[in-house]
Amino acid sequence: MPLTRVPFRLRSVAVLSAVLLVAACGKQEEAAKPAAGGGATVIKIGHAAPLTGGIAHLGKDNEAGVRLAVDEANAKGLTIGGAKVQFEMLSEDDEGKPDKGPIIAQKFADAKVAGVVGHLNSGVTIPASAVYNTAGIPMISGSATNPKLTEQGFAVTFRTVGRDDQQGPAIASYLVAQFKPKVVAVVDDATSYGEGLANEVEKSLKAAGVTVLAREKGTDKTTDWKAILTTLKGKKPDAVFYGGMDSGGGPLVKQGRELGLKGVFAFGDGACTDKMQELAGAAAEGLVCSQAGIPAQASSKSFIDAFKAKFGSDPIIYAPFTYDATNLIITAMQKADSVDPAKYLPALKAISFDGASGHIEFDEKGDRKDAEMTIFTLKDGKIVPVAIIKAGKTIPFEEFAKGTGA
Amino acid sequence: MEVFLQQIINGLTLGSIYAIVALGYTMVYGIVQLINFAHGEVVMIGAMVALTVIGSLAGANTGMPPVVIVLAGIACAVPVCMAVGYTMERVAYRPLRGAPRLAPLITAIGISIILQHLAMLIWSRNPLSFPQIIPNPVFEIAGANVSGVQIAIISLSALMMLGLTALVYRTRLGTAMRATSENPQVAGLMGVNINRVIASTFVIGAGLGAVAGVMVGTYYGIAHYTMGALLGLKAFSAAVLGGIGNLAGAMLGGILLGLVEALGAGYIGELTDLCHVSWISTGLAERCAQDGHVVLMGSNYQDVFAFLVLIAVLVFRPSGLLGERVGDRA
Numbered sequence: 145m146p147l148t149r150v151p152f153r154l155r156s157v158a159v160l161s162a163v164l165l166v167a168a169c170g171k172q173e174e175a176a177k178p179a180a181g182g183g184a185t186v187i188k189i190g191h192a193a194p195l196t197g198g199i200a201h202l203g204k205d206n207e208a209g210v211r212l213a214v215d216e217a218n219a220k221g222l223t224i225g226g227a228k229v230q231f232e233m234l235s236e237d238d239e240g241k242p243d244k245g246p247i248i249a250q251k252f253a254d255a256k257v258a259g260v261v262g263h264l265n266s267g268v269t270i271p272a273s274a275v276y277n278t279a280g281i282p283m284i285s286g287s288a289t290n291p292k293l294t295e296q297g298f299a300v301t302f303r304t305v306g307r308d309d310q311q312g313p314a315i316a317s318y319l320v321a322q323f324k325p326k327v328v329a330v331v332d333d334a335t336s337y338g339e340g341l342a343n344e345v346e347k348s349l350k351a352a353g354v355t356v357l358a359r360e361k362g363t364d365k366t367t368d369w370k371a372i373l374t375t376l377k378g379k380k381p382d383a384v385f386y387g388g389m390d391s392g393g394g395p396l397v398k399q400g401r402e403l404g405l406k407g408v409f410a411f412g413d414g415a416c417t418d419k420m421q422e423l424a425g426a427a428a429e430g431l432v433c434s435q436a437g438i439p440a441q442a443s444s445k446s447f448i449d450a451f452k453a454k455f456g457s458d459p460i461i462y463a464p465f466t467y468d469a470t471n472l473i474i475t476a477m478q479k480a481d482s483v484d485p486a487k488y489l490p491a492l493k494a495i496s497f498d499g500a501s502g503h504i505e506f507d508e509k510g511d512r513k514d515a516e517m518t519i520f521t522l523k524d525g526k527i528v529p530v531a532i533i534k535a536g537k538t539i540p541f542e543e544f545a546k547g548t549g550a
Numbered sequence: 551m552e553v554f555l556q557q558i559i560n561g562l563t564l565g566s567i568y569a570i571v572a573l574g575y576t577m578v579y580g581i582v583q584l585i586n587f588a589h590g591e592v593v594m595i596g597a598m599v600a601l602t603v604i605g606s607l608a609g610a611n612t613g614m615p616p617v618v619i620v621l622a623g624i625a626c627a628v629p630v631c632m633a634v635g636y637t638m639e640r641v642a643y644r645p646l647r648g649a650p651r652l653a654p655l656i657t658a659i660g661i662s663i664i665l666q667h668l669a670m671l672i673w674s675r676n677p678l679s680f681p682q683i684i685p686n687p688v689f690e691i692a693g694a695n696v697s698g699v700q701i702a703i704i705s706l707s708a709l710m711m712l713g714l715t716a717l718v719y720r721t722r723l724g725t726a727m728r729a730t731s732e733n734p735q736v737a738g739l740m741g742v743n744i745n746r747v748i749a750s751t752f753v754i755g756a757g758l759g760a761v762a763g764v765m766v767g768t769y770y771g772i773a774h775y776t777m778g779a780l781l782g783l784k785a786f787s788a789a790v791l792g793g794i795g796n797l798a799g800a801m802l803g804g805i806l807l808g809l810v811e812a813l814g815a816g817y818i819g820e821l822t823d824l825c826h827v828s829w830i831s832t833g834l835a836e837r838c839a840q841d842g843h844v845v846l847m848g849s850n851y852q853d854v855f856a857f858l859v860l861i862a863v864l865v866f867r868p869s870g871l872l873g874e875r876v877g878d879r880a
Contacts, residue, residue: 198676334850358819358843361850365780367770370560371815372849378553391677395770402688403556404695422679423771 184228187483189214189470190252190281191233192272193264194240201460203264206286207235208455209466210261216450217474225482231474238268245272253279258483259473261466266290273301280485282492284472286465289413289436290337294509300489302506304465304472304499306436306515308337308412312344314517314533315385315410315434320352321538322432323408325382329357331372331396333364333388341412342387349385357381362392369396373403383407389414394423401427408432421525431522432530438501438516439529440464442545447500468499552693557816558809563700563769565808566707570762571785572792572800573714574755580795581731581751583651587658588638590782591665592631592756596763597680597773598673600627605681616683620768627760634665635756639749662779669775677774680767703765710758711801718797723750731795780853784811787860793870802871807856815852822846 191210193203214231222229234257238244245268252260253275260276260283263269269288276283277298284302285293291307319325328349332342339361346356357379360372373396376384384400384407386393393415400409401424409431411420416433441448443464451459451467476492477483497504505513514535520527532544571593578586600623607619614622642657687698718724729737730747738744766781767773784807792803823845825838837844863870 358823358845359848360819361848362852363850365774365776366850366852367772367777368564368852370564371557371812371852374553374556374560374812375816375819375849377556391772391774394679395772398771402686402695402697404688404690419679423677425682425771 184230185483186230186232187224187477188232188234188255188257189473190236190255190257190260190262191466192236192238192245192248192252192260192262192268194268195235195237197239199240199264202287202462203237203240205460205463206262206264206466207233208451209286209459209463209468210235210470212447212451212454212463213467213470213474215454217471222474222478224477229483238263238265238272240265240268242267242271245269246275248272249275249279252276253281257281258477258485259283261286261469261473263288264462266293269293270296273298276300282473282476282485282489284469286467286469287437287462291340294511298510299493300485302469302472302492302510304469304501304504304512305462306517307511308341308436309344310515311412311434311436311517312341313348313536315412315432315519316345316348316352317536318432318434318519318531318533318538319383319385319408319410320349320354323383325354325407327355327357327379327381328383328385329360329376329379329381331360331362331369331376331384331386331388333366333386333392334361335364335388337414338364338387338389338412340387341414342385345385345387345410345412362388364388364392366392367395369399370403373400373405377403377405381405381407383410385410386415387412390417390419390423394420394428397431398424398427416520416527418525418527420522420527428522429525433520433522433527434533435518435520436515437462437465438518438532438544439520442518442529442532442541443500464500468497468501468504471499472497472504553816555692556694557812559694559696559700561809561812562805563703563808564812565805566704567762567765567769567781567804568785568788568808569801569804570707570710570758570765571781572789572804573711573797574759575786575789576792576794576797576800577751577755579789580797581727582643582647582748583795584643584654585658585786585794586638586643586752586755587655587782587786588642588662588665589755589759590778590780590785591662591669592634592638592759592778593763593766593781594669594773594775594778595634595665596627596631596760597767597777598669598678598763598775599630599760600624600764601678601680601767601773602673603627604683608681608683616685620684620764624761624764627764628757631756631760631763632753635752635759636749638756639752643752644745644748662782666775666779673773673775675775677772680771680773682768682771684768699768703769706761706765710761714754714758715797717754723747727751784853784856787856787863790870791859791863793873796870796872799870799872806871807859810859811852811855814855815849818851819845819848 193206195203210233214233217231236248238248249272264287266288269285270293277300282300286304289308291309330342330346332338349356386396393411397409411433413435416435420428440459440461476488480488480491482488507513517533518529519531521530529541531541532539574589603626604619604623638661642661643654646654689696726742726747729742734744788803788807789800792799823843825843828835828838
């Protein structure tokens, strides 16, 4: 998921102090809780995501993943460090706002949570991660894909999802393998997300010996691509890659087809949505796009069954990754036989774990080793997965789904 | 050559839309010497209303043919925008008619902000997709592709320009408008109801704007509550280019600006490719050999052309291309 587009807002001191006041009150309530755990020690795991607003459904999905993992662990009645433990999820709404991230992180630190799963947006996770680092609380995001997150050198920062800069090479290698283009046009929307992704794609294409045309650029508000596309048409590209969001990508592919551009259109995750079909109509058919991670329906069958039984619906997108993140924290605690973040952190770094989203190990930065990327295509008006890219290899989606579904 | 022809067609389509919007600016300026900066927002509201109507009619399975649905969308958008135009004039401009010229300019900007945020409250912040219910056949002419929507936009614009010219020069209302534009006091003494004439000018301009909004929506397939701002500024530049206050000037200015933008965005990358002059430094030659192109200014400068034109006109010919025929403005 790209950095959030929510503008940074200056919050008044009054609001800030009100939040801190609420946080302080919450803390007092929490302090009374260990006694309620039926003799067992209560271990708090924080979860934060936007639970209200435009992507609240994705936030709830993340939360459900954590809840499932916590409930399963509690049902097992684990013993860590010689004491019976009971896990408790503290879920907070960060509204997808970058300025709320650190406030919630501080709230978790004050509540002495043992670990945090979240946040959902890269733009919120990055500022929050600094607070977790100071407090020494391990945090694992199941959905923040911006490379910056793990480039800050924080020892406590992890993610179970792939990075944007792995997405570029993935979509490029799929294009090369599947369509064997000779000339590719790369267009971006001049945002840090779009341009960064386009640069990665261009680098990988050039490495594969493909001719890349001079970069064309719009802005994140561009809806008129005709001039650019007409110039491109004259150069007859076999494929067009666009780094940007669906609001620019939809008109781009629609106008491209109107002008008679024949090649395949490819996009990153910002334009890998069903909205492409709405915006471009029939022209969207056959486009390819990539997303970090694997689609929820390709996660392990036991996870999907448990999720359905508990919540009565299918996981939407990142739930398998937050489920795994929670289990990673719990497993690391068991391995280290301690719930103290400082003690179980080395176990978390060295973990080797088979989760709902596949095998998980971390590299020295806290990124997932060989993270999967999924390639989608738009078929009959719907975005459907066609292939999984893992460690530079392309695996047809059906084969992959069979492998994990067993 | 095919590419050039295609850019011309793109430019003509874009230019027709600019021309229709520019007419709204120029009519109001011609009659009350006021720049109605909220006009771009009227265009946006036209697109949004049409989108809502077309979307709900298409979704309701009424069995109506798509063309009728789109016409119904336009038929709803035009009166809504006319009402917005009338209210705007009545509330924000008429009370300030005797005031210094800066005052109505400021209320214009205020109205623009209010309309934009009202639209955000009604239609949300998200970009909305314009329902694509009309099949859009593409014709090939000498290697260039022309879509049905493009043909419809260009011909509808031409029709509206003809209609407006007829209205201004052939009807009683048009005569009253021209009289008011020349001298409101004297026109008033001659029995022209100035308030009614000025209000009609706003209403007609807003109606044209509504149609332009529907055109933009169907052409790009997307509508957003901020879409009017940039479009309005560009159309304003077009009006200034042609000579603000002059009807023919707004049409000419709009079409010229569309062409300048399309050709500019299409060729700026190639023109500013430093590899054409790679002999000036060895470092540059190396990068050219490696990448094939080192582009100084890319096509993302597309939006700059309108404003370059605006500055150039204001510096070198403030009255615009056709601006000297002051008596003709209406």
